[in-house]
Amino acid sequence: MNITSRYFYPAEYQKKSLEALEIAMGTAPLYEDWRALDPGLGTALDQRYAALPELTKKAMREHFPQGLVPNHLQVQDGLARNEIEYTFTSGTTEEKVVNLWNQTWWNQSEAASWKLNAHTACLDYPQKYAQLASALNVGIQCEQDLPMENRILGHNLFLNEKISVMQWQPSHLARMARELKIFKPVILEANPSLLARLAWWAWDTGQELYSPAAILFTFEYPSQIHLAAIRRVFSSPLISSYGTTETGFVLMQCEAGLFHQNTDFCRIDFQPLTARHGGPDLGQILVTTFNNPWTSILKFDVGDLIRLHPTGQCACGRNEGLLVEAIEGRMANATFTTQGDLVTTMALDTQLARIPEIRDYHLEQRSRTQYELQLVLTNSRTDSSAEVLDRTRQALESLYGRDGEFTLTVVPDLLPGPAGKYRRTQANFDFDPKGLFA
Structure with missing residues (x-):
């Protein structure tokens, strides 16, 4: 039995799944050895995907930079025209990958994900952002304390320029609180571990914090301990946004608390764990990207374990794609x-x-x-x-x-x-x- 048969997939999703498969298998050099495994057009689409192996970070490193690029495009041309740039994922040696970054595609993927939560769906994209994360993940790195105006790029304010929270002093937390009130972001995008530190400081010192229209969590697993601390000092809706540098925005938490697939920009194949280890509703997801002209990703192992919702029905009314009850952490952290x-x-x-x-x-x-x-x-x-x-x-x-x-x-x-x-x-x-x- 196909466990994902409980969910609804529109015809456009199936069309994009087929296009992504044909483009990748027909034009991207990395998949040349996969072609013999593909049973071809006479076979059901899901069976064709099931016949293929997973795309690993190791394979991506070995075939970089041209391996995932359709053969009618050349990386050097894209770099020269500023259509793409190199970007590095953070992590341990086996986790690190150099990717081709397509900012236009990334923005489109993020904008599509906003439609999956009522608190962001009502906003125009993009919005005024404040971001709180390690400077290793986003923003500007500097050992010196930079003034606020030096940490604003476009409509984004980077609240932190340090690579480690161990460098934070109470003065940095007070500065963050002050800058939130001055900048008044519509969206606060944060690593929940770091935002929890600001929340504890505010609670312990009796400081009030500015609450934006929404707080989006990215970068790492959001601990329930940290979410409770953040809720005590912010009145904003808290939303988890799940994705990777390679795949864009994959899942978005809706106002009812479940995670919805960003079906406009990705396909998800699900591999359940054995019953002993939590299956069939607990398993890993393999992501295929749509609409990125510079990178063809098929069945990428993102490394996380997710728990499927037992039905395809959500109180929010959205019913397209995979419905996820929880993202339970990385397989490597089991x-x-x-x-x-x-x-x-x-x-x-x-x-x-x-x-x-x-x-x-x-x-x-x-x-x-x-x-x-x-x-x-x-x-x-x-x-x-x-x-x-x-x-x-x-x-x-x-x-x-x-x-x-x-x-x-x-x-x-x-x-x-x-x-x-x-x-x-x-x-x-x-x-x-x-x-x-x-």
Whole structure:
């Protein structure tokens, strides 16, 4: 049974899926070895896609720069005409990729995604933006404190110029609060981990923060702990926008809280996990892009696990494409119970979010039965910390197994990863991700 048959796909979507497949297989050099695997036009479209392998970052690196470009176009010509530019994705060595950046296509993909939430659908695109993320991900890098006017490009204000939040002082947080009131952005686009730090500072000091028309979360998994902190000080609707540098805007959270596929700009193929590990509704998505003249991406493994909604019906009334209940974290960040069952970042986050004293955390699974959890607490007094640690240990035992060995440590802060983002869960042993899928 095709699990995605519960969803509705319009004829235009099927047409774009066919066009993307034919263009890529017929003109992009990377797919030359794939052509023998394609059963061809006489076969149902979904079966043709199913017959093809996944596109990996490794393959993209090996075939860069011309590998994903239709053979009637030359990268050097596009660079000379300023139609494209090189851009680097952040991350570890195996995650990093150099991409061809097409700003026009990116803007069109983002504008289409705005239609999937009532709070952005009512706005003209683009709008006045403020952005809060590591300078490794967006904006301007500078070790010096730049004045506000030096951090405004077009209609965008970059609230942060530092590569790490470890460089932030209370004066930087006060500056962000002040600049939000002055600039009055319509949209605040933020890494939720960083915005939560501003929210805690505002709550702890009694400062009021300007609330824009909408807050969009990108860059990393939004912890429920951080969302709760942000809701306390902002009255804006909070919206998660999901995508990648390679694929553009793939999923958008609607006003009812579910995620809708951006069917105008991408195809999604779904691969479920085995029932033991959460399938068939939990699995990975493989993304094919539409409408980008410079890059043909087929079945790109974005690396994240998503949970399908059990029906194709959403309270918001939108009914096209995949309907997603939750984005549960990256496969690379999966951990496992003592019996070997997969645990997503979201599963742990849901447990820890029930403990209000926790502000942040990082869990490292050392072996199949050994777990180390670092915690940042609202109050680090020894007497109160002991009680919180006891409740946290009970939560870990209920999730991972009572035979696990759990080491819990209270720390003053947590360092972000090399890409300026936080990795909250990880297993420090080898496992075969592909062996977890049905």
